[in-house]
Amino acid sequence: MGNPYLPYPVRIDEIITETEDKNLKTFKFVFLNPADEQAFKYEPGQFAELSIAGKGEIPIGIASSPTETGFLKFTVNKVGLVTSHLHNMSVGDVMGVRGPLGNWYPLKELEGKNIVIVGGGFAFTTLRSTIVYLLQPENRSRFGDITVIYGARTPGMLLYKDELAAWEQRSDIHMHITVDRADDPTWKYNVGFVPAITEQKAPSAENAVAIVCGPPIMIKFTQPVLEKVGFTPDTIIMSLEMRMKCGIGICGRCNLGTEYVCKDGPVFTLAQLNNLPKEY
Amino acid sequence: MLEYVGKIRDIARRLLSENKVDVVIGFRQGTIPMMSEPAVVSRPEDVDELYWDYNCGINLTNYLTKRTDRIGVVAKGCDSRNIVTHIVENQIKREQLYIIGVPCHGMIDRSRILAALDGQEPTAVVVNDTEIVVTGPGFERKFNRQEYLQNNCATCIHRNPVVYDELVAEKVEEQKLDDRYADVKKIEAMSPDEKWAFFDKILAPCLRCYACRNACPLCYCPTCFVDESRPQWLGKSIDPTDVRTFHFLRAYHCAGRCTDCGACERACPVNIPVRLLTKKLNMDVEDLYGFEPGMVPDVRPPLDVYRPDDPGGFIK
């Protein structure tokens, strides 16, 4: 019997500072044991516990896509004890990854549909995983239109800037990048909050689902906009975050009513959430 | 003290119907013998929920912290001293409070009575002037009331409230005691190793449930030192060093503020005599600064202010 609390050892392979405030870094991990990589089969939307000996564990959404092999990527915001320590670690350091955990965006069930991805700030990580997955040549044909609305506070706070630029150039994905404010005169994309841009671009709800992930305030104001353009609660898919410890539905802290966010979530439809206590 | 019940209800009814207060905080009769539940009443028709007996040992000041409404509160001597501490420490304003003072005869010690019954279960407990009569399936036991008071009540010298707007009865006579700190002095007489072993033993059952901390009106910090993570001062397991660090610092945070209400000890689910720590500090504060917490509304506690004549014997 495998021990579900025991992390796989990994080595930090690359660290990329993503944002101008240097609080967001992307870590690329390589498994020490190739067999562990085989065991770590995941889907976009899942998360893992990053595990640092002596500090603890943090649940972080997987930013890499299952279509990218040989490594795992996580983008981590510096907030607490573990994340601060992680930000001080260097390439070559050894730590642990435990997972994959939780459920995922139900992409297999969404085949043939148009997909609208709405993201804000540093919650874009699992959405990146999703986009990379969808754009994979053999996957792309199985889905309809793909629209992405992604906002950050300033141009410098956007994640994955190179990839965003590359996606902008493609014709098989509609990108709407926005920032709350831009001091940079060369900024050539939108300015405005995500809900406003969503309203403005009004993606069609026809045969479509929306995948929403972002800070609570963004979600709060985006939800009515999506409903206005015709999305129903069961076509709005959201991903929650919670304080977690075990990540496998045993330690008991992350429940919303009957559901554990770590095991039954973190991905829920709005319809599901409407029937659960609003304790998130 | 049962005669207080009617009086407390009358006062509460009057305060609520005359809109002098928004709520009245008191006790509700317990669902098991020797217990009672703190309760809040906001409508005159509900005041009959209020109750008072020998089991109201929890400190109601705990429920006042940072409230903004007008409150009628039932207070024993020790509770009233905590209300004073709360006022001094800006946790509540005197104007918000209507203090229903209860001259106290001492609360009975549930844990010692249960221990004395040795597994027999009480189903009814009646207290008279001198005795505690406990009955259960197939037995009746009588205990001397004075001997089975909570330890802090047995050594209490402020049974009457020090601040109040109204008393429910005539003041009671204060106890004259030879030595309130006999138990502390007994420990002081031990050698360091004996002391260490003694506290290891009494702290051994601790579960880190923090009932002692949370039952205490003094413990109102938004983040307690045990919950701080950067730096984390102590581990969260039941390792004996961590348990001792917790108890040491919990007690120390009450130095010069504790009114010895006994709520901590009463709340402990595993009967640790946690007051042995706070009491030592009370004794020292009394010896060094001649101060008793919660007696005067406008004096800050001694460890909170510097005075040139503060004792400095420990400094080289």
Add this chain to the structure above:
Amino acid sequence: MSEWEPKITAFLCNWCSYGAADLAGIGRMQHTPAHRVIRVPCSGRISPKFILAAFRRGVDGIWVSG
């Protein structure tokens, strides 16, 4: 084996004792090497938590000096 030397954490006030220690150094005065000095902005900054934290890490003695 050399004689056991205690480890003592010394919390010294920047303005008083730390200055005195500095002066002692300038004056080349000999004294015990047992102390590990932590300079604090004021000895009033010392919290009981610091003292317990030091004991918990295994020091043999603590000296707080203003």
Add this chain to the structure above:
Amino acid sequence: MTSVIIAKSKLNDFLASLKSGYQVLGPVRQGDMIAFGPVNKAEDLALPYSNTRLSIKSVFFPQSERMFGYSLDKEDADAGIIKETPKEYPNRVVLGLRPCDAKAVTLVDVNMDNPQFQDPWWVKRRETTTLIGLGCEHPCSTCFCTSMGSGPFDETGLDVLLTELPDAYLAKSLTPKGDQLLKQAKGTDAASPANEKTAAEIKTKAEQTLPQLDTAKLKDKNMMELFNARFWERVQFACINCGACTFLCPTCWCFDIQDEVSKKAGDRIRNWDSCMFPLFTLHGTGHNPRDHKVQRVRQRFMHKLKYYIDKYGDGPACVGCGRCVQACPVNIDIRNVITLMNEYQTSAGTKA
């Protein structure tokens, strides 16, 4: 499923034979409390007793337990790699636990040993432990086990059930584990039909002394309406948010995971945690989904009495042992809360 008689005079023979194959734990005196501890001879057993202060869960799931260890010494090749701490799982017998506690273990099994994930420590200790329950001839006034799907002589979760007769114990084996234990035990005699009859009478009599709380309506309540009920304000007022109820509860399983470092090595340790503590759900950002006391108190009762029922189609996750009723410093009585929840009027249907 065999029954044997263990004469009280032969209890020491019985214990001695158990000790050759098992570590024996049972209710023993610790200070003025009863707790599960090692039993060497019959006199160690604190019988009769009403219940242990800490429940049986501490035997399978210690309050603090080392999970993993690691080196932080940069010189070590495996620095930073987290490894399992080796542990021993000797065969154990718990002798004389109450049936409510055994029932509670089965309720926690659902969480610790589910189809998707298995808690290795819980599962291994469960496998290697045989539970010999002792029926309650005289339930406490705070007991309400029969209302919670358990009972003073409930057999759920037990391998052997003992019924105390005037000068002997009737031991009824309930599982293969129990059969095996009784087969190799000494000091036992064949049970007679008369013994069985006396035991059945004792059982019926004990069950009749227990109060009946109605819990039947809980499962049909609408979860969200119950969640939003106004009575929670009244229930929560007295609560001081200590963890006494959750730590003493046999069905509370929540825990926290902490890393502790000493010099150049460290441990990952898990400790019991409590939904009563604000820190339990506090996010790194400072946001706390259960920031108010009323949310935490509601969580505890809703989890036991509604979420568990809805999620697993079983329960409630309470066995009526009465520990929280006895230990709550402010007398918040779960029996009252059960009644409030059960009587609360909601529209039908639990799931929309």
Add this chain to the structure above:
Amino acid sequence: MMKGLLEYMGTEPGRLHFSWISSAESTKFVEVANTVAEEVKALGPAKHFIKEKAEVA
């Protein structure tokens, strides 16, 4: 007070010292430093309040 409670709980007197020394009193500093060290030395290595590996299951 702190010293009092530490000693009450079994820490030996002489483990914890307080002093007031002005920045000009280098002689007093040396004196006190030596006294403190001697007193602690006389007590021997600390036995209590040290957190090593947690004593848990």
